[in-house]
Amino acid sequence: MINYSQFPRKNILCVDMKSFYAFVSAVSMGLNPLTCYLAVVGNTERQGSVVLAASPALKKDFGIKTGSKLFEKPENPRIHIVNPQMKLFIRVSTEITKLFYRFVPEKCVHTFSIDESFVDVKSKFTFFA
Numbered sequence: 001m002i003n004y005s006q007f008p009r010k011n012i013l014c015v016d017m018k019s020f021y022a023f024v025s026a027v028s029m030g031l032n033p034l035t036c037y038l039a040v041v042g043n044t045e046r047q048g049s050v051v052l053a054a055s056p057a058l059k060k061d062f063g064i065k066t067g068s069k070l071f072e073k074p075e076n077p078r079i080h081i082v083n084p085q086m087k088l089f090i091r092v093s094t095e096i097t098k099l100f101y102r103f104v105p106e107k108c109v110h111t112f113s114i115d116e117s118f119v120d121v122k123s124k125f126t127f128f129a
Contacts, residue, residue: 012120038058038080038081049069
């Protein structure tokens with residue numbers, strides 16, 4: 001049995017941005033990321049390319065998800081297939097991280113990946129305490 005009373009007590013918020021690449025791509029194209037059919041693939045010129053991210057509607061209505069191959073996509077003019085835009089993704093991720101800094105000190109934010117961060121919301125400096 002582990003005695004947890006000796007460990008620090010923290011309230012950690014995990015922010016995992018659902019379908020981040022697909023959402024950012026959709027918004028940059030003026031599409032609604034919740035309702036559009038969009039897949040970000042490694043290379044739109046290669047039929048064997050892998051889907052890196054798919055919008056929720058594409059996943060739900062067509063069964064296309066992360067890891068699907070481009071050739072598995074049905075022929076449908078409503079489906080948007082796009083290449084990754086890493087500069088844009090990084091810029092948007094950075095802006096989201098800056099938003100966290102408005103509410104907690106930088107030391108309370110641990111960015112794990114481009115679309116996932118852990119935020120200590122129990123800090124005495126936070127507005128959440």
